[in-house]
Amino acid sequence: MSDYNQDKLTADVVAAFAKTPDPRLREIMSALVKHLHAFAREVDLTPEEWLAGIRFMTATGQISTEKRPEFILLSDTLGLSMMIVSLAQARASGARGATEATEATVEGPFYWPGAPDLPLGTDIGEGVPGEPTLYLGRVTDCDGKPLAGALLDVWSGDGDGKYDVQLSDAPTMKARGRFRTDAEGRYWFWSIRPTYYPVPDDGPVGAMMRITNRNIYRPGHIHMQVSAPGHVMLTTHIFVGGSPYIDEDAVFGKRDSLVVDFDKHPPGKAVDGREMKAPYHSASFDFRLAPAALKAAA
Numbered sequence: 001m002s003d004y005n006q007d008k009l010t011a012d013v014v015a016a017f018a019k020t021p022d023p024r025l026r027e028i029m030s031a032l033v034k035h036l037h038a039f040a041r042e043v044d045l046t047p048e049e050w051l052a053g054i055r056f057m058t059a060t061g062q063i064s065t066e067k068r069p070e071f072i073l074l075s076d077t078l079g080l081s082m083m084i085v086s087l088a089q090a091r092a093s094g095a096r097g098a099t100e101a102t103e104a105t106v107e108g109p110f111y112w113p114g115a116p117d118l119p120l121g122t123d124i125g126e127g128v129p130g131e132p133t134l135y136l137g138r139v140t141d142c143d144g145k146p147l148a149g150a151l152l153d154v155w156s157g158d159g160d161g162k163y164d165v166q167l168s169d170a171p172t173m174k175a176r177g178r179f180r181t182d183a184e185g186r187y188w189f190w191s192i193r194p195t196y197y198p199v200p201d202d203g204p205v206g207a208m209m210r211i212t213n214r215n216i217y218r219p220g221h222i223h224m225q226v227s228a229p230g231h232v233m234l235t236t237h238i239f240v241g242g243s244p245y246i247d248e249d250a251v252f253g254k255r256d257s258l259v260v261d262f263d264k265h266p267p268g269k270a271v272d273g274r275e276m277k278a279p280y281h282s283a284s285f286d287f288r289l290a291p292a293a294l295k296a297a298a
């Protein structure tokens with residue numbers, strides 16, 4: 001048996017991955033080993049502590065289901081999801097840094113593919129607790145040219161801070177829908193104004209948040225995936241301006257550019273012609289999508 005010192009151990013494990021045929025996988029595994037070893041050395045990790053870590057990850061896997069993806073929540077609460085989002089957006093913009101496209105943020109654990117395709121103006125908030133809100137705006141490219149037929153896939157929690165998938169073991173879709181922009185790139189639909197909510201805290205991630213005194217709340221937001229041919233799909237939120245926790249998002253997803261004032265209106269005719277018998281809100285936001293192919297440097 002080799003007489004390992006710590007540096008040789010790390011070098012030998014990296015070397016063990018040297019024959020990985022896929023060069024990208026080789027790069028990822030080598031870096032993972034180096035950083036894992038460096039982490040253990042930095043904190044002088046004990047066997048008991050590493051066993052606790054293994055138990056934590058085991059519990060994270062065991063509680064996970066398709067509708068309860070605890071590992072996504074772990075990635076979100078460690079800020080890793082937001083780091084990956086940021087890297088992807090920088091890559092899409094062709095430069096690490098400024099971009100003219102709408103800022104992206106985390107997808108989160110509650111996306112449910114297959115929401116119904118609905119006509120513009122549909123109310124996806126019917127029967128959902130919360131104050132009615134008209135969402136409206138445009139989808140354009142980075143030059144402001146309207147994108148007709150762009151797809152908005154929309155989902156949110158309700159006015160009590162609950163997503164449909166959290167309401168029962170056999171949930172039905174609520175506050176979800178897919179809309180396509182009109183010829184001028186416009187969209188509009190009705191839903192409710194989502195409120196702040198705690199990330200699921202009855203599993204291992206919740207336990208981690210508690211013992212580290214972390215805030216478990218996210219500010220109110222509605223999720224959007226916006227896509228159009230020839231453009232990078234944008235996964236983002238519109239945040240409710242003034243929401244509690246707007247400056248301490250538990251998953252670090254809030255961006256100032258995504259915070260919108262939800263204007264309050266008295267009962268009456270809304271701009272889309274709907275007659276409202278109760279007060280309602282409106283939230284206006286324009287999405288700018290990055291081109292899928294990077295332009296050649298001038």
Ligand SMILES: [Fe+2]
Nearest residue numbers: 108157221223
């Ligand atoms: Fe959310």
